[in-house]
Amino acid sequence: MNLDDLLRDSLRDDRLALPVPADTLDVVRRMRRRRRRLTVATASAGTLALVGVVVVLAPGGGAAPRTAIVPGAASTSPTPIPGSTPAYYIRNARDWFLTKAQSDAFFAGFQEPSPKPDDSVPSPQSSGPLTDRLVAELQAAGVPGVEGFRRDEADSGQRGSLSLAGTLPDGRQLTVNRFPTRYPINLDGVGVEGSAKYVTVEDVPGTADAALLIPPHMPGSGSGSTVAVLTPEGLDTGWSSATIPLAQLKAWAYAAARWASDHPS
Amino acid sequence: MTDFEEFASAALPGLLRFGHVLTGDPLRAEELVQQALVSTWARWRHIEHDQPHAYVRRAMVHTHTSWWRRSRREAPLPAGYDPAAPETGALEERDRTLAALRQLPPRQRAVIVLRYYEDLSEAEIARVLGCSPGTVKSQASRALRTLSTLLSPDLETSPS
DSSP states (O other): OOHHHHHHHHHTOGGGOOOOOTTHHHHHHHHHHHHHHHHHHHHHHHHHHHHHHHHHHGGGSSOOOEEEOSOOOOOSSOEEOTTOSSEEEEOSGGGGEEOHHHHHHHHHHOOOOOOOGGGBOOSOOOOOHHHHHHHHHHHHHTOTTGGGSEEESBGGGBTTBEEEEEEOTTSOEEEEEEEEOOSOEEGGGSSSTTGGGTOEEEEOTTSSOEEEEEOTTOTTSTTOEEEEEEOTTOEEEEEEESSSOHHHHHHHHHHHHHHHHHSOO | OOHHHHHHHHHHHHHHHHHHHHHSOHHHHHHHHHHHHHHHHHTHHHHTTSOHHHHHHHHHHHHHHHHHHHHOOOOOOOTTOOTTSOOOOHHHHHHHHHHHHTTSOHHHHHHHHHHHTSOOOHHHHHHHHTSOHHHHHHHHHHHHHHHHHHTHHHHHHSOO
């Protein structure tokens, strides 16, 4: 069977058909009403944010626009988010995570930057030093069987986006992705609108990193768990598994982050 | 029932299937369809006489791409998935094909689904995705190249 036939045959598989839930239209009606209310609230929040920016800028009298989006411990060398003008500054790893109001204000002014043309490459790409480094971190954290994991340095066709995926000796599957994030993460839009009440953000002990913990069975995220560790520079390392408990993912992710912090490349 | 609700009721089975292929997860497919229908309803006056089917599919692709970009989380591969495993039957072959499809970036995946399931032309896919036919062509080319690599055992060992 050639590829065209294989795709046509697979995409017409009866198992892909889903039963139509009886309440779909009711759900859509409720979501529409909620979105209308949110639109009003967001407009108000955006106005407040704009006022805040003006207040911050006014005393500077022509100084470079500069807005901190999240309160946090001040860093001596804040990092501007690429492509954002006026610049938003990241002062610590937690600043990458925004509440809904902060996210609405940010994305009302700035679009997600598009990848550069050179960033798109065929995937998979053979592994190199970046992947070797990530493998070393997993091994230091005590993840078994990493040597046999599938490796890709251009996950989903994006240069510099690393992926390690494989099956542990006990049969459970683990995926670890690493990529430089280029825009803040809306805690209320992690996979599904309204996710803020399910996820947790905390500092990674012994490091300058912050972690986003996504529990299993969160609406919109399937049955698995995810732990995403962000460095202050925005390097995002996500640990995901359908069957490994969140506590185990967290233990590995934090141990790997501590090792990376103690052994800078 | 309003015009929009009649449209949504009739389109639901196809939209759910489209969402299932895009996300690889029945629950996410349902949420994706719901969100896309809310967006479509908000624009209904402007699109009801023009391309509501294209609009709702575009909303689904954009929403799914946004989810993917923000979270980088995908439905896990089916248990036992191994691209190098020998062919054991049509269902396994389809499973491997769908799992390989799930490894594509969302927009490449959408192009493949629109082309091979919806049987849309490049111009029609471009209208759904809001891009140029040239972009559709390059996305399809990349996607097929990746799929050829991932599925080479099936392509080599299956009778043509």
